[in-house]
Amino acid sequence: MENFEFYSPTEFVFGKDRENDCGQYVRKYGGSHVLLHYGGGSAVRSGLIARIKTSLHAAGLEFEELGGVQPNPRDTLVYEGIRICREKQLDFILAVGGGSVIDSAKAIAAGVLYDGDFWDFYCGKAEITAALPVGTVQTISAAGSEGSGDSVITKTDGMLKRGAGSPYLRPRFSIQNPALTETLPAYQTACGATDIMAHVFERYFTNTQEVEITDRLCEAVLLTMLKETPRVIADPHNYDARANIMWAGTVAHTNIVGVGRQQDWNSHGIEHELSALYDVAHGAGLAVIMPAWMEHVMPHNPMRFAQMATRVFGCEMDFAHPERTAAEGIRCFRQFLRSIGMPINFAELGAKEADIPALVEKFGIGDGVRGGFMELRADDITAIYKIAAHAEI
Amino acid sequence: MENFEFYSPTEFVFGKDRENDCGQYVRKYGGSHVLLHYGGGSAVRSGLIARIKTSLHAAGLEFEELGGVQPNPRDTLVYEGIRICREKQLDFILAVGGGSVIDSAKAIAAGVLYDGDFWDFYCGKAEITAALPVGTVQTISAAGSEGSGDSVITKTDGMLKRGAGSPYLRPRFSIQNPALTETLPAYQTACGATDIMAHVFERYFTNTQEVEITDRLCEAVLLTMLKETPRVIADPHNYDARANIMWAGTVAHTNIVGVGRQQDWNSHGIEHELSALYDVAHGAGLAVIMPAWMEHVMPHNPMRFAQMATRVFGCEMDFAHPERTAAEGIRCFRQFLRSIGMPINFAELGAKEADIPALVEKFGIGDGVRGGFMELRADDITAIYKIAAHAEI
Numbered sequence: 162m163e164n165f166e167f168y169s170p171t172e173f174v175f176g177k178d179r180e181n182d183c184g185q186y187v188r189k190y191g192g193s194h195v196l197l198h199y200g201g202g203s204a205v206r207s208g209l210i211a212r213i214k215t216s217l218h219a220a221g222l223e224f225e226e227l228g229g230v231q232p233n234p235r236d237t238l239v240y241e242g243i244r245i246c247r248e249k250q251l252d253f254i255l256a257v258g259g260g261s262v263i264d265s266a267k268a269i270a271a272g273v274l275y276d277g278d279f280w281d282f283y284c285g286k287a288e289i290t291a292a293l294p295v296g297t298v299q300t301i302s303a304a305g306s307e308g309s310g311d312s313v314i315t316k317t318d319g320m321l322k323r324g325a326g327s328p329y330l331r332p333r334f335s336i337q338n339p340a341l342t343e344t345l346p347a348y349q350t351a352c353g354a355t356d357i358m359a360h361v362f363e364r365y366f367t368n369t370q371e372v373e374i375t376d377r378l379c380e381a382v383l384l385t386m387l388k389e390t391p392r393v394i395a396d397p398h399n400y401d402a403r404a405n406i407m408w409a410g411t412v413a414h415t416n417i418v419g420v421g422r423q424q425d426w427n428s429h430g431i432e433h434e435l436s437a438l439y440d441v442a443h444g445a446g447l448a449v450i451m452p453a454w455m456e457h458v459m460p461h462n463p464m465r466f467a468q469m470a471t472r473v474f475g476c477e478m479d480f481a482h483p484e485r486t487a488a489e490g491i492r493c494f495r496q497f498l499r500s501i502g503m504p505i506n507f508a509e510l511g512a513k514e515a516d517i518p519a520l521v522e523k524f525g526i527g528d529g530v531r532g533g534f535m536e537l538r539a540d541d542i543t544a545i546y547k548i549a550a551h552a553e554i
Numbered sequence: 555m556e557n558f559e560f561y562s563p564t565e566f567v568f569g570k571d572r573e574n575d576c577g578q579y580v581r582k583y584g585g586s587h588v589l590l591h592y593g594g595g596s597a598v599r600s601g602l603i604a605r606i607k608t609s610l611h612a613a614g615l616e617f618e619e620l621g622g623v624q625p626n627p628r629d630t631l632v633y634e635g636i637r638i639c640r641e642k643q644l645d646f647i648l649a650v651g652g653g654s655v656i657d658s659a660k661a662i663a664a665g666v667l668y669d670g671d672f673w674d675f676y677c678g679k680a681e682i683t684a685a686l687p688v689g690t691v692q693t694i695s696a697a698g699s700e701g702s703g704d705s706v707i708t709k710t711d712g713m714l715k716r717g718a719g720s721p722y723l724r725p726r727f728s729i730q731n732p733a734l735t736e737t738l739p740a741y742q743t744a745c746g747a748t749d750i751m752a753h754v755f756e757r758y759f760t761n762t763q764e765v766e767i768t769d770r771l772c773e774a775v776l777l778t779m780l781k782e783t784p785r786v787i788a789d790p791h792n793y794d795a796r797a798n799i800m801w802a803g804t805v806a807h808t809n810i811v812g813v814g815r816q817q818d819w820n821s822h823g824i825e826h827e828l829s830a831l832y833d834v835a836h837g838a839g840l841a842v843i844m845p846a847w848m849e850h851v852m853p854h855n856p857m858r859f860a861q862m863a864t865r866v867f868g869c870e871m872d873f874a875h876p877e878r879t880a881a882e883g884i885r886c887f888r889q890f891l892r893s894i895g896m897p898i899n900f901a902e903l904g905a906k907e908a909d910i911p912a913l914v915e916k917f918g919i920g921d922g923v924r925g926g927f928m929e930l931r932a933d934d935i936t937a938i939y940k941i942a943a944h945a946e947i
């Protein structure tokens with residue numbers, strides 16, 4: 162096991178009707194003038210935003226609104242948020258929505274206290290050393306942003322999707338009411354579930370030896386997702402299944418299941434180019450990319466994949482041919498993704514094989530090597546996109 | 555799943571040699587005048603306390619020392635610590651040791667800022683509303699106190715062992731170097747492992763339905779303990795096995811594996827009377843009590859025990875007679891405890907059957923009912939002690 166730090170100071174407030182207390186949590190964590198940040202019309206139409214405003218009013222808080230966050234949240238709205246926070250001297254950002262809204266809120270929070278261009282944090286030019294406090298009311302189980310210090314933003318000019326991370330970006334509190342996710346369409350629910358599983362797999366495939374505790378915790382989250390996801394697809398109003406998925410999604414991404422080990426994250430990087438180019442849902446892109454990545458890198462350590470196959474997917478171990486068990490595990494994963502309505506190849510996603518050279522170019526690896534479970538070069542990236550283009554079960 | 559809050563703001567600093575940075579972490583969390591609190595001679599003899607002092611000096615911190623914490627830490631030393639902190643106007647408590655030292659530090663931290671008797675918090679007379687910041691350098695994997703808001707203290711007058719809990723008691727940072735646990739005797743290592751497993755079982759046996767995620771997380775910790783504990787008993791210097799156990803012990807008790815569900819904790823209460831009366835190690839007492847509690851309450855929900863038996867101990871499910879699988883799981887647990895050198899009955903622990911009436915009396919249940927997985931009355935407590943007195947495999 163490798164040395165590590167783990168720091169997750171977010172207060173999670175979980176369960177039915179908890180969003181009605183959001184005003185008092187903003188107060189508890191020092192807010193008085195709030196930027197209320199949210200996405201499209203559904204949070205307004207459902208009456209959620211009205212209830213949030215009631216709670217803010219009841220707590221005696223003043224606030225400004227900034228809605229309109231898109232999936233794959235844009236830098237343009239971040240600049241707008243920074244401008245409003247400075248102009249109105251706001252001291253707290255309340256994000257009401259899914260990962261896109263929360264990521265956008267985090268970018269604003271860091272940008273307000275920075276003299277330069279906030280994009281510096283996302284292109285690796287500067288490190289975040291301060292941020293306004295952020296609180297969240299989570300409406301989608303997927304990104305894990307409610308419990309992480311990470312944020313991913315898309316630069317509209319060139320559709321560059323890049324991430325930043327810092328302990329300063331961890332929300333002070335996150336209110337998680339599983340019932341708020343009940344109105345999500347099945348497709349988006351499945352995209353979220355795929356993202357949650359991907360966050361675990363990115364940590365699970367490692368070259369670090371002797372990390373049984375984080376292996377087992379990863380498997381715990383994955384087993385939960387295999388049980389609960391089909392239940393919410395079949396019955397969107399199954400509160401308990403939604404609750405299990407929501408907490409699993411948070412556990413998957415606070416990094417408690419990933420400490421003490423090298424992690425991978427190449428599937429996320431490879432997928433980001435897809436969702437940036439086609440503006441498809443991140444989870445759907447991962448459903449296409451992640452099993453393709455698995456197939457490509459499996460020969461690097463078949464026993465690790467055999468472990469996943471047996472412990473997570475319940476495959477029978479083929480002791481004479483572990484690589485067959487490994488391949489069977491990947492097949493089971495892809496079959497699971499299809500069963501919950503996810504695309505598994507380029508055609509189903511709406512991507513084009515002819516774009517592969519452009520995708521590899523944008524991935525920006527050049528003649529270099531990307532570290533991780535298996536080191537990847539440009540040829541590997543091309544091969545993974547090709548597997549993804551043609552995948553079948 | 556039930557509504558819950560989860561808040562674990564401790565910064566965990568894990569790995570080799572990390573204790574040498576403790577001075578800078580005390581500074582980071584606002585300390586300048588420190589109470590350095592520790593136990594018996596081993597931390598001094600090993601040179602650990604000297605290294606801690608070097609680190610405190612290097613960070614420009616002033617400190618007072620208070621050693622001598624015993625297992626089952628006493629109120630008398632807590633009063634002494636409170637006195638020193640007030641007299642020297644100390645603003646931070648650094649606990650170097652296992653659960654006893656950390657629990658003692660927490661009691662001092664809360665007591666310093668309280669006008670009344672600190673014992674009020676432990677006998678239920680008052681609630682903790684403030685505490686000095688506490689940091690820890692953990693030397694034993696067991697109590698989970700490094701990541702919890704709990705503390706258990708023994709009142710010397712009458713040997714009453716009672717607990718208090720508050721978010722204010724959560725350490726600001728906990729430094730966890732698995733190598734520091736390598737000098738522990740095998741018996742104490744096994745006691746710690748038993749305590750860790752017990753912390754999970756107290757959460758696992760619940761009447762709350764539909765908490766798959768916390769079930770699976772509990773099982774993840776238990777499976778890790780089953781793998782790693784025999785390895786450290788066989789080879790005390792197996793760093794990786796010690797590292798897995800250390801992090802498993804923390805995960806077991808931050809409550810991340812227990813949220814959203816009713817918990818039990820009766821085995822802990824029943825054991826506390828044993829370790830208070832005979833001054834035996836808490837983990838050894840649990841090894842005797844917990845399987846006895848399991849046998850007594852198993853008929854309340856055999857399927858829950860069958861789940862433990864199959865998922866954790868790998869028992870074959872007897873679908874015609876689930877209660878047989880349930881019983882087999884409990885037998886496996888007791889066998890595991892014996893295999894790591896734990897006592898499994900009163901004689902092996904050094905307890906006397908003749909004391910059972912006195913133990914039940916001190917448990918203080920009277921004509922009342924203790925809630926939990928199965929409601930317990932005085933007769934149940936007696937029955938559990940009796941099973942524990944005579945247990946064999």
